[in-house]
Structure formats: C-alpha cells, structure tokens
Amino acid sequence: MLYGTQVFWPRQGNGALVAPYHRLKQPVTFNSFFLQMAREMPVSTLRFQGDNTYYWRYGVGPYHLRPGTNFGHYGNGIWANDFGTDEFVSLCRAIGAEPVVVAPYIVARRPVEGAPIADQLAANWVEYCNAPSPGLDYGRQQGWEPTTFTNSAVGLAEWEPHKEYSPGDRVRFHGAAFQCIQAHISSYALEPGGQVNWRPYWSWLEPDEISIPGKSWKATEKAPAGYFAWLREYFGRKEPYNIRYWEIGNEEWAWGREGGPSWGRPAEYAKNALRIIKAMKAVDPTIRCGINMPGPLDYDRRSFQEAVCGKPPLYSEVYEAADFLVWHISLGTNRPNKDDPASEYKAQFAAVDAYEEAHKDLVRDYPKPVFITEFNVRYGLYDGADPNDQVHMHRLKSGLLFACMFNQFARLGFTAVHQLLFADVGGWYESRLFRMIYQDINGKTRAPREGVTPTYLAMKLYSRFGRGQVIDTVVRNEVGIHAQAFRDPVSKRLRLFVVNQSPDTAKTVNLYLGDFRLGAPIKVYVLTAAGGMESSNEDDPGSVSISESVLSSASVLNDGYRFPPHSLTVLDIPEINRTSQLDVAITANNTSPQPGEEVLFIVTARNTGEETLESGTVEFSVPAGMNYVPGTSVPEAEFNPEMGMLRWQISGILPGHSRQLRCRVRLR
Structure with missing residues (x-):
C-alpha cells in the first residue's frame, strides 16, 4: 500500500513554499522542514489541489504573468497562483513521491448550475503534463505564443456596475492588483506606492484568459496537437512529467445532493466522467483515471454508487472505463466527550470496525483498485460543532485511530491512502485543522514552534514498515487490541503492528505467528505518551513520540508480550532461513x-x-x-x-x- 498526503494550490507560502512571490523573488524554494518531514516519513504519493473547478493554466508560466484568483472555497480573498503544476511536480521529485492529480470537472468561477464540463480543459492539462514537446523551433514556425491574462469584464462590472473599462484599463488594473499579491502585502489594501483603497476590488478580481486566433489557445479550447506540450517547454520544462494517476473531479456526489447543481447527480456524473476520461485518454492512453464515490458509511453511498457504477455483475460504461475508485473518509464523532472521554474512545474505535464491514461490501461488489485520497479523523467540523474542538485531531487518540484504519486498509487490499493535508494552507483549512506538521506561533505563549502531530508519527511507522506482503492477522479474545502483520520478502522481516486502544490498561497478548521462524534481535517501536490519549505535541512539545528498543531474543515472545496502554507498537522481527530460502x-x-x-x-x-x-x-x-x-x-x-x-x-x-x-x- 502507498502512504501519501496532499497539498493545495492556494497560499502555499504558508506550507510547502517559502513565499517565492515575496518581492517577486525567483525561483521557487521549498520549505526545508516540509521536505525533511516528507522524506523522513516517507511520503510515497502526493495529491494535488483537490477541487473540481481548478483552472490549471493560471498556475503555469512566469510568476509575474500568473493571475491572482478570487477563489471562494478557501476564504473570500485573493490567492496567488504561485504553486502550480510545475512546482507540484518539482515538489514530488524533491521528496520522491508519485504524483496524483485531481482533474477539473467543470469550467466555472464557482460551482454553479449550468457550468460547462471540463473535458477539454482536462485533456489539455494531460497534454501539458505528459506529451512530448514538438520543439520550440516548430512552435515558432507555426507562429505559436502563450495566451495572456487580464481582468474579466464580469469582475469589473460587479465592482462598479455602471462604469465601462477600456482594454488598457483592464490590463493596468490587473497588473497593479497582481503586483500587490506578488509583493505579499498582508493587508492587500493599497497599491504599491499609492493611496488607493483596493480592498473592494480584491473581492471581485477574476482573470480572463486572452487568446489570439491561430496563434494561441485557451486551456478550454481545442488546439493543434502539441501546442500545450510546446507551452510547457516554452515555460522551461522540456521533458514530459508522465503523471500516471488522475481523479475525475472532487466530491461531485456532495454537490449533487438535494438543492445542489445537476452536474453532481449520479447519472450526470457517470455521463460527464466518462466524457472526461475519454478526452484525457485520447491524449495519453497510459494514464490511470479514478472516479469518486461517497464514503462507505455515507447515507447515499449505495444509491450513488449503483447509479454511477451499475449493479454487480452488470457494471456501467464509466465503471469499466475507470482504472480505480476513489472515496474520502472523515472518521468518527464530531464532538469530544469531555465529561466521559472513555466512552468517546470506545465510540471512535467502534467506528473503525463499522467502516471495515462497509468496506468489505464495497470491495466485494466493485473489485477495482481503491484510492482513499482524503482521510482524517473528524473533530469540530460541520454544523453545530465547536471549532475549538479541532485541536483534538492533533492528539494521541487521533494517531491511534489512524493506525487502526491503516491496519484495515492494508488487509482490504487498498492501493493508496492519502491523509488530508500535510502542512498549513490558508482559508478555511486553517493551521489547527488537518495538518500533520506545523511551523507557527504558539497561541498561548506567542513563541515560535515547529513539530509533528501524532497522526504524522503513526503514518511514519506504517510508511516505513507497513509494506510488502499483508499477512492474515486475527485477534481472538482480546478486547481493545487491533493488529495487522506485514512481511517484507526482500529484507526477510516480519512487522507486527498492534494498537492497544485502552486508555489506562496495559495488555499481555499471546502471539501465534504460524510457521514463521523468528530470529533476533527484535526491534521494538512504541508510539505513546505519558499523559495519555489527550496528549498533544502542540501543547506539550515532544510529549507524543516514538521510542525504540531491542529484544535480544525471540524467546521473550513465547509467554506473551505486554503492550502498554494508549499505544501503537511495532515488532520488527527478522526471520531465520527456512529449508529453502x-x-x-x-x-x-x-x-x-x-x-x-x-x-x-x-x-x-x-x-x-x-x-x-x-x-x-x-x-x-x-x-x-x-x-x-x-x-x-x-x-x-x-x-x-x-x-x-x-x-x-x-x-x-x-x-x-x-x-x-x-x-x-x-x-x-
């Protein structure tokens, strides 16, 4: 199984990038702490952007020519497109991760009714990423050139409805706005060197892509073969990226629920996703495309899945065309039980078991590879929740829930799992929400801090050791013990992952390891905290950590092994050569x-x-x-x-x- 995470395009200066747009400095540099933690995990796959309206052309080309964008999903403000396709691929290569990209589903400023389907936009993105360039000289001979950007007439009309703007004004205003964004002025209030209040203008900034007939083509237009691959080379990236994995949109099922736009309804998604897959594979037939479904415990999962994929064994055309299935999981309760935390822990771990039963049905009925591309524990989200409860996502209990779900994903044969967000990003994905690493200011002491959450530490153990052959693992007569074993056939080591879900009781468990011949020394890794389930590195740096020790002999396992309370333990056991080895x-x-x-x-x-x-x-x-x-x-x-x-x-x-x-x- 591949263990990964994701990054988003807006405001990446707070996460993966070190503010490359500040005073127009170039080139992009990546945050060294981000790189270090991603490599140490290691992050095997990295997912990009997670939105169904992303207009990828805004995020390629010279930084000073990229438009800023008003993107309401991430807060009502202006977002610099400093982190686009090229930067994402560079980041993947810097950390050794396989890229996974969310292809756009509609062409729209907002997810609205009647938005055009993004089949051409997605196909052109595949060409930009994967097709060989015909060469700069060829493009010049054809008279090709890049498109340009200016403010949209719609955006300016919304700002001052009764005023007309000349094309020159549109370019000038756009340039001034973009310079403010690029200079990273925190207030976004003034034009550099001027006294004009631009704040009303920021809320309506929206670029138009301008093409010249016969010379340049918008990202939504059918262009001569090779134009967008040529554009990649024109922007300094000659060799194709060969991105294999593409999702078709993001959570259309959620948009298509009652009162939502029709393009999110299952019948429409089935038709439109097939259209997009065909357009993309016409450009590169080697890519792998995934269609997204509701989570296994969502109330409309079965009706949506059957409408899109068909009823087994009569599968739909889009199911047959897709290479993998995608769903998202936000695990557990929305509210911590501060009066009776033990009942909260019990309910959360029971949710793990409920997911496993639902997953078994899905895997049986729809036997395609599965990518969990957004996964996290849920606290303080959605209607009626206290946002202050979001800190519970960063406590030891959430790390142990991660471990139980990783056990489950492995034994169900899933291909990849992506934690929702590796580092900070702006807007409503704020600093205390989904992140696994952090560099910020302590809200209580106002002192700078950096570190990792328990979910990062749990995922690090699985990414390092939860690979290879998945061994059938059964827990009998041990309440609150969750386990899974893996065998690495190359290093000839057996790795046993055991979660003790009890908040206060150590448990001695008898281990039966079948016909494996165990050697020594045995390495032991334990993720836990002296302060218990509610421990957090953000509140008490270093309180949640991984300890390492060594058992000199395998005989110590003969009479059972003692697993400490509220812990994840990994036993890393060498195998003795068998008769033939x-x-x-x-x-x-x-x-x-x-x-x-x-x-x-x-x-x-x-x-x-x-x-x-x-x-x-x-x-x-x-x-x-x-x-x-x-x-x-x-x-x-x-x-x-x-x-x-x-x-x-x-x-x-x-x-x-x-x-x-x-x-x-x-x-x-």
Whole structure:
C-alpha cells in the first residue's frame, strides 16, 4: 500500500513554499522542514489541489504573468497562483513521491448550475503534463505564443456596475492588483506606492484568459496537437512529467445532493466522467483515471454508487472505463466527550470496525483498485460543532485511530491512502485543522514552534514498515487490541503492528505467528505518551513520540508480550532461513540517470537454504519517479501498474545456486 498526503494550490507560502512571490523573488524554494518531514516519513504519493473547478493554466508560466484568483472555497480573498503544476511536480521529485492529480470537472468561477464540463480543459492539462514537446523551433514556425491574462469584464462590472473599462484599463488594473499579491502585502489594501483603497476590488478580481486566433489557445479550447506540450517547454520544462494517476473531479456526489447543481447527480456524473476520461485518454492512453464515490458509511453511498457504477455483475460504461475508485473518509464523532472521554474512545474505535464491514461490501461488489485520497479523523467540523474542538485531531487518540484504519486498509487490499493535508494552507483549512506538521506561533505563549502531530508519527511507522506482503492477522479474545502483520520478502522481516486502544490498561497478548521462524534481535517501536490519549505535541512539545528498543531474543515472545496502554507498537522481527530460502539482491547499471534515460536493474535470487527451491515468487518495486518499460522483463514478469510492481514466478533453484531476473525502467 502507498502512504501519501496532499497539498493545495492556494497560499502555499504558508506550507510547502517559502513565499517565492515575496518581492517577486525567483525561483521557487521549498520549505526545508516540509521536505525533511516528507522524506523522513516517507511520503510515497502526493495529491494535488483537490477541487473540481481548478483552472490549471493560471498556475503555469512566469510568476509575474500568473493571475491572482478570487477563489471562494478557501476564504473570500485573493490567492496567488504561485504553486502550480510545475512546482507540484518539482515538489514530488524533491521528496520522491508519485504524483496524483485531481482533474477539473467543470469550467466555472464557482460551482454553479449550468457550468460547462471540463473535458477539454482536462485533456489539455494531460497534454501539458505528459506529451512530448514538438520543439520550440516548430512552435515558432507555426507562429505559436502563450495566451495572456487580464481582468474579466464580469469582475469589473460587479465592482462598479455602471462604469465601462477600456482594454488598457483592464490590463493596468490587473497588473497593479497582481503586483500587490506578488509583493505579499498582508493587508492587500493599497497599491504599491499609492493611496488607493483596493480592498473592494480584491473581492471581485477574476482573470480572463486572452487568446489570439491561430496563434494561441485557451486551456478550454481545442488546439493543434502539441501546442500545450510546446507551452510547457516554452515555460522551461522540456521533458514530459508522465503523471500516471488522475481523479475525475472532487466530491461531485456532495454537490449533487438535494438543492445542489445537476452536474453532481449520479447519472450526470457517470455521463460527464466518462466524457472526461475519454478526452484525457485520447491524449495519453497510459494514464490511470479514478472516479469518486461517497464514503462507505455515507447515507447515499449505495444509491450513488449503483447509479454511477451499475449493479454487480452488470457494471456501467464509466465503471469499466475507470482504472480505480476513489472515496474520502472523515472518521468518527464530531464532538469530544469531555465529561466521559472513555466512552468517546470506545465510540471512535467502534467506528473503525463499522467502516471495515462497509468496506468489505464495497470491495466485494466493485473489485477495482481503491484510492482513499482524503482521510482524517473528524473533530469540530460541520454544523453545530465547536471549532475549538479541532485541536483534538492533533492528539494521541487521533494517531491511534489512524493506525487502526491503516491496519484495515492494508488487509482490504487498498492501493493508496492519502491523509488530508500535510502542512498549513490558508482559508478555511486553517493551521489547527488537518495538518500533520506545523511551523507557527504558539497561541498561548506567542513563541515560535515547529513539530509533528501524532497522526504524522503513526503514518511514519506504517510508511516505513507497513509494506510488502499483508499477512492474515486475527485477534481472538482480546478486547481493545487491533493488529495487522506485514512481511517484507526482500529484507526477510516480519512487522507486527498492534494498537492497544485502552486508555489506562496495559495488555499481555499471546502471539501465534504460524510457521514463521523468528530470529533476533527484535526491534521494538512504541508510539505513546505519558499523559495519555489527550496528549498533544502542540501543547506539550515532544510529549507524543516514538521510542525504540531491542529484544535480544525471540524467546521473550513465547509467554506473551505486554503492550502498554494508549499505544501503537511495532515488532520488527527478522526471520531465520527456512529449508529453502531466497536471498534477493538488486543492482543497477546507472545510479545517476537523467530524465528520459533507461536503467537496467538486475535482480539476483539466490537459494541460501539447504534444499532445492521448488517454487517461489520474486517481487521488484519500480523506484519512485520511474516507469517500467513494457516488455523488458527477462524472463517475462507479471506487472501490476497500480502498485508499480513486477512479479516473477521461479522454481528449481538448487542450494547455493542463483537466478538472474532483469527489467528496464525509465526516469520520468
């Protein structure tokens, strides 16, 4: 399973970027703390933007020519498009993450009735990202040039309804507004060097993209083949990005509920999503497209899913066209029980079990790969909630809920899970909401602080150790124990994850590990806090942490193992060679490839046991940032594009003998 998170395009100067727009400084630099924490986790996949109206063309090209945008989803204000497609891909490469992109669903300033469907906008974005450029010289010969931006007549008319603006005024006003944004003036009140109050104007700033017939094309227009790939090279990025995973819109099912626009209703989403998938795959048939569904416990999940995907075994056309399914999970209660916290914990962990039963039905009925692209614990959200309760998302109890859900996702065979938000972003996604890392000012002491939340620490353990073969894991006669085991066939280690949900009682659990032959030393990682379930690193830095220790002998597990209260424990156990045992070594012919270059990997499987290996499996995970070159595996291997994994079946290897397996990958 891939463990990831996401970033949004608005106001990324508070999160992934170090205010690159301040005084028009270039180039973009990334926040070193963000990079460090993402690499340490590690973040395997990174999702971009999460909105169904994103106009990607605003966010590419020179910074001083990118328009600011009034985007109401993230607060009624102006957002600089300093973090766009190119910066997102650069960030993915900086941390070694696979990009996942939300394709736009409608073309609109706001999600309104009658908005055009974004099939051409999405297809042009795929070309910008994935198609080879025809070359700068070719574009010049054709007379191509980029589009430009100016203020929309609609926006200015809303500002002063009875005044007409010349094209020159529109350009001048737009330029002045954008310079204010780029200079990062916190009040957004004055034009630089002037005394004009621009605040009323900010609320209506909305750009128009201007094209010249035969020379430039808007992102929503059908252009000559190669124009948008040429535009990428024109903006300094020659090589394609080869982004594989694309979601079709974001939570249309929520918009289409009673009183919402018709394009969010299931029948319309099925029709429109199919239209968008076809347009995108006409540009690049190798991409993988996902359609989004309500969460498994949402009241309208079954009716929406059946209307979009069909009823098994009669699946719909859009279900067959999609490569994976997407849903979002916001787990548990909205309100902490401050009078009886033990009952709150019990209810939250019971919600984990309810999700698992619902997930089993979904996986059985709709057997496609599953991406959970937004996942978080819910406190202080939605109608009637106290916003001050949002701090509970950053307490130990939320980290343990994460762990239980990761156990569940793994045993259900999900492909990827994305925590909702890695770092700060502006607007209603404020600093104490979904983030896993923080750099801000302590609200009580006013002192600067930086750190990570318990949810980050839980996800770090799973991202490091919750990989490889998922082992059938059963908990019997142990109330409040939640467990899952993984086996890494390369390092030959068994990793057992155990959550003790009890707030105050340590539990000794007898472990039966089947026919695994356990070695030593055993590494032990424990996520917990002396202060209990309500501990928070934001309030008490370092109070929630991961401790590490070593067991010198596997025999200590024979009489049971004691798991401390309110904790996640990982037992990292080496295996002793069996009668026949594979030792796998991997080498590459090029350790510093350039984008577009191929690398030959040689996987050597050696039988280090005492008897002939009658049959076995060797797996090779394609490194992040690379793509498998089809048809290059020798002997031929089974390739799983969703997991990025090659699998060879081997047999008849004598003791002390080895077999070489080969494949080629290409750096994106």
